Amino acid sequence: MSEDSAAVLDRSATGGEACAGGARSKPRDRIVAAARDMFHAQGFRGVGVEAIAEAAGTNKMTLYRHFGSKDELIVECLRSVFAEGEALWAALEERHHADPRAHLVAWVREKAEYVLTDCRGCTLANAAVEITEADHPARRYIEERKAAYRVRLTALCAAAGAAQAELLADALSLLLEGARVSRQSGGMDDPHTKFMRTAEAMIGAFAGR
Amino acid sequence: MSEDSAAVLDRSATGGEACAGGARSKPRDRIVAAARDMFHAQGFRGVGVEAIAEAAGTNKMTLYRHFGSKDELIVECLRSVFAEGEALWAALEERHHADPRAHLVAWVREKAEYVLTDCRGCTLANAAVEITEADHPARRYIEERKAAYRVRLTALCAAAGAAQAELLADALSLLLEGARVSRQSGGMDDPHTKFMRTAEAMIGAFAGR
DNA sequence: ATTGGACGTTACCGACCGGTAACAACAGCG
DNA sequence: CGCTGTTGTTACCGGTCGGTAACGTCCAAT
Numbered sequence: 001m002s003e004d005s006a007a008v009l010d011r012s013a014t015g016g017e018a019c020a021g022g023a024r025s026k027p028r029d030r031i032v033a034a035a036r037d038m039f040h041a042q043g044f045r046g047v048g049v050e051a052i053a054e055a056a057g058t059n060k061m062t063l064y065r066h067f068g069s070k071d072e073l074i075v076e077c078l079r080s081v082f083a084e085g086e087a088l089w090a091a092l093e094e095r096h097h098a099d100p101r102a103h104l105v106a107w108v109r110e111k112a113e114y115v116l117t118d119c120r121g122c123t124l125a126n127a128a129v130e131i132t133e134a135d136h137p138a139r140r141y142i143e144e145r146k147a148a149y150r151v152r153l154t155a156l157c158a159a160a161g162a163a164q165a166e167l168l169a170d171a172l173s174l175l176l177e178g179a180r181v182s183r184q185s186g187g188m189d190d191p192h193t194k195f196m197r198t199a200e201a202m203i204g205a206f207a208g209r
Numbered sequence: 210m211s212e213d214s215a216a217v218l219d220r221s222a223t224g225g226e227a228c229a230g231g232a233r234s235k236p237r238d239r240i241v242a243a244a245r246d247m248f249h250a251q252g253f254r255g256v257g258v259e260a261i262a263e264a265a266g267t268n269k270m271t272l273y274r275h276f277g278s279k280d281e282l283i284v285e286c287l288r289s290v291f292a293e294g295e296a297l298w299a300a301l302e303e304r305h306h307a308d309p310r311a312h313l314v315a316w317v318r319e320k321a322e323y324v325l326t327d328c329r330g331c332t333l334a335n336a337a338v339e340i341t342e343a344d345h346p347a348r349r350y351i352e353e354r355k356a357a358y359r360v361r362l363t364a365l366c367a368a369a370g371a372a373q374a375e376l377l378a379d380a381l382s383l384l385l386e387g388a389r390v391s392r393q394s395g396g397m398d399d400p401h402t403k404f405m406r407t408a409e410a411m412i413g414a415f416a417g418r
Numbered sequence: 419a420t421t422g423g424a425c426g427t428t429a430c431c432g433a434c435c436g437g438t439a440a441c442a443a444c445a446g447c448g
Numbered sequence: 449c450g451c452t453g454t455t456g457t458t459a460c461c462g463g464t465c466g467g468t469a470a471c472g473t474c475c476a477a478t
Contacts, residue, residue, distance in 0.1 A: 027455070042341045045254040048435055060437080062455060070436065121338065128394035129330065129338045132251045146396020170403040175380070177394075178387030185337035185386075187355020194379040202407075205414070236425070257465060269467080271425060279466065 028066045030056040036077045040123050044074055044130050074127070075137050081123045082145050089152070100159035101207060107156070108199045111176050115192035121180035160207045168206040175199050237275045239265040245286045249332050253283055253339050283336070284346050290332045291354050298361070309368035310416060316365070317408045320385050324401035330389035369416045377415040384408050 024030070034056035038047045049070050053063045067073040088110065096103035120126070128142050150169060157172075158165035179195035182188050233239070243265035247256045258279050262272045276282040297319065305312035329335070337351050359378060366381075367374035388404035391397050 043254070043339055045252070045339075046341055049437085050435080059456060059458095061439095061457080064437065065454080120341075125390050125394050126338050129335050129390065130252055130254075132255055132329075143395035146391075146394050148396075150396050167403065167406065170397055170400070171384070171407040173397065174384045174387030174391060174400065174404060174407065176387065177390050178383030178385065181334050181338065181386050181390050182355075182383060185334050185355050186352035187357075187359050188379055188382065191379070191383065194376065195383060197376065198380040198383065198411075258467085259465080268426060268428095270427080270469095273467065274424080 024057070027056065027058045027062050031058065031063055031066065032073070032076055032080050035073055036080055036123070039074065039077055040120055040126070044127060049073070071137055074131075075141055078124060078127060078138055078141055078145075085149075100156055101161065101203075104156055104160045104203060104207075105200060107153075108172070108196060108203070112179075112192045112196040112199075115176075115179045115183055115195060116190075119183055121184050122177065125177060125180065157207070160203070162203075162207040164206065168202065171202055172199055175202075233266070236265065236267045236271050240267065240272055240275065241282070241285055241289050244282055245289055245332070248283065248286055249329055249335070253336060258282070280346055283340075284350055287333060287336060287347055287350055287354075294358075309365055310370065310412075313365055313369045313412060313416075314409060316362075317381070317405060317412070321388075321401045321405040321408075324385075324388045324392055324404060325399075328392050330393050331386065334386060334389065366416070369412070371412075371416040373415065377411065380411055381408055384411075 031052065035047075035052045038052055038055060049063055050060050052073075053060045056063075063073070067076065089107075092103055092106050092110065096106055124142050124145065127138055131138050133139070150173065153173065154166045154169040157168045162168045175195050175198055179191040182191040188194070240261065244256075244261045247261055247264060258272055259269050261282075262269045265272075272282070276285060298316075301312055301315050301319065305315055333351050333354065336347055340347050342348070359382065362382065363375050363378040366377045371377045384404050384407055388400040391400040397403070
C-alpha cells in the first residue's frame with residue numbers, strides 16, 4: 001500500500017525526449033507532472049501536497065525544497081500547462097504558416113478533439129474558478145496568459161481575413177470555454193461537436209468561405 | 210469581532226415577501242441564503258460550515274439540525290439557485306408569451322446583464338468544476354438541471370422559428386457558459402458585450418430576422 | 419402553568435493539511 | 449579519499465475542518 005504508485009508516472013516532463021535507459025527523471029519534474037495530473041483531475045484544493053509527493057515517487061520534504069509553498073507549485077503547474085499549449089500552437093503555426101485560415105480551422109479542430117478527449121476542461125479556467133483568493137499569484141498569471149492568448153488568436157483571425165477579427169476571436173473563445181465547462185456540467189451531448197460546427201460556421205461567416 | 214455580521218443578511222429567503230416588522234426569518238432560510246452567497250464568492254471547498262453558520266447569525270449545531278451534512282447543504286443551495294433561475298424564466302415567459310422570439314432575445318439580454326453584474330459565473334457550473342468527486346450528490350443534480358434547462362431552451366428556439374433549434378440552443382449555451390467563465394479568468398474585456406453581440410447575431414442567422 | 423420543540427452555547431473529537439526540523443543515505447567530483 | 453549538494457525518512461507542529469454530545473434557554477401551543 002506504500003510504494004505501489006512510484007515509478008509508474010516516470011515520464012520525462014520536459015517534453016517528448018526519451019529518458020535514456022531506466023533512469024528516472026529528476027524529482028522536480030516528476031512533482032510538477034504528478035501535480036498537474038492530480039490538480040486537473042481533483043481540483044487544486046482537493047489535492048494535498050503529501051499525495052502529490054507520493055504520486056511523484058518522492059516525499060513532501062523534497063517537494064518543499066523545490067517549491068516554497070503549495071501556491072508556488074500551483075503557479076508552476078499552470079506555467080507548465082500553458083507551455084504545452086504554446087508548443088501545440090507553434091506546431092500548428094509551422095504546419096500552416098502559409099495559410100492562416102487553414103491554421104484557424106485546424107486550431108478549432110484540435111481544440112474540439114481536446115474537448116472530446118478530456119472531460120475536466122481547461123486547467124487555467126478551472127483554476128480561475130476554484131482559486132477565489134483575489135491576491136493569489138495564480139490569478140495574475142492566468143489573466144496574463146489568457147490575455148496573451150487572446151491577442152494571438154485575434155491576430156490569427158485578422159490574418160485569416162476576418163471582417164471583425166477581435167469579435168470573431170472572442171466569439172471563438174467563448175464557444176471553446178463554454179464547450180469545456182459544459183463537458184463538466186453535463187446537460188449536453190457532445191459539446192465538442194456543437195463547438196466545432198458553430199465555430200466553423202462562424203469562421204465562414206466572418207472570414208468568407 | 211463576534212456579532213458584527215449577524216442581522217445584516219436578514220433577507221426573507223422564500224422570495225420577495227416582506228418579513229413583517231423586525232422579525233428575522235427562520236434560521237434554515239438564513240443558512241441557505243448565507244451559504245449561497247459564500248459558496249458563490251469563495252467556492253464550495255473554500256468555506257467552512259462554521260463560517261456559514263456565523264454569517265447566518267446562528268451556529269453550527271443548528272445548521273446540522275437542518276442539514277445532515279455539508280454536502281446536503283450544498284445540494285440545497287444549488288436547488289435554491291436553480292429555483293431562482295426558474296422564477297426569472299417564468300417572468301420572462303409571462304411577459305413574452307405571445308412572442309417566442311422576443312422571449313429569446315430578452316433571455317439573452319438578461320443573461321448578458323447578469324454576466325456584467327456578477328463576476329463569479331454560474332454557481333451550477335462552478336460547482337461542477339470544483340466538486341470533483343464522481344459520486345457527489347451535487348453532480349447528479351447539476352446534470353439533471355442543466356439537461357432540463359437545455360430542453361427548455363431548445364423548445365424556445367424552436368418556437369421562435371429557428372431552423373435548427375437544438376443547434377442554436379446549444380450554441381447559445383456555449384456562448385453563455387463561456388462568457389461566464391471568461392469573466393473569471395480575465396483575458397477579455399467585456400465578455401458580456403461579446404456574448405450579446407454574437408448571440409443576437411446567431412439568433413438572427415438561425416431564426417431569420 | 420406546564421410541556422415540548424426549536425434554538426443557542428460550549429466543548430470536544432478525530433482527521434487532515436500545509437509546512438518545518440533534524441538526521442541519515444547517497445550521489446558525483448576534486 | 450573526503451567533500452558537497454541532493455534526496456529520503458521520520459517525526460513533529462499549529463491550525464482548520466466536518467461533525468457530535470450535552471446542556472441550557474426561550475417561546476409558543478395546549
